[in-house]
Amino acid sequence: EADIYQTPRYLVIGTGKKITLECSQTMGHDKMYWYQQDPGMELHLIHYSYGVNSTEKGDLSSESTVSRIRTEHFPLTLESARPSHTSQYLCASSETPGAADTQYFGPGTRLTVL
């Protein structure tokens, strides 16, 4: 069972607010990822990290930013939330190298911006 956690699980917030979605893993994985998924749609990679102080943008352009100061922690921040940011945000991690190169996913944060 993977040990990767996301908080909050649900968030309803007004336009213009700054928000931070938390993601933590206790497996010591080097690689961490953020995906965005609208209901019934594909997952899109928005950010990833190879390790501490390393961050990269994913395939889908996002107004969010990330940081990786500690191995176990990979928070995602929206400086000014807008209704277009309403979506589910999924965090994942994987080991380098991994026995199965498996990505483990957290339960997700469902964000609604009013």
Added chain:
Amino acid sequence: DAKTTQPTSMDCAEGRAANLPCNHSTISGNEYVYWYRQIHSQGPQYIIHGLKNNETNEMASLIITEDRKSSTLILPHATLRDTAVYYCIVRVRNSGNTPLVFGKGTRLSVIA
């Protein structure tokens, strides 16, 4: 990573085997076939992976054709809890810094 093609949706009767196909005709020699599934509103879950031999674990079996251009994920006795979107992904194993790219997958509905 090679492109994959999967049916949009499939139905399966509870207790029967669910056979989910995946085409990956442009797969290269060092690319593996991975399967993940995503149950409604949850994060995707790893199921199985293989290179060229058939593989089996406690969740499923993976059958890869000899030419490796297609594969089939088999859930031997589908239950209602297997209703999910199933993703077939082809990539080089331990490919360094390449995250998984999820396509549209196959939406499997297990019917009582």
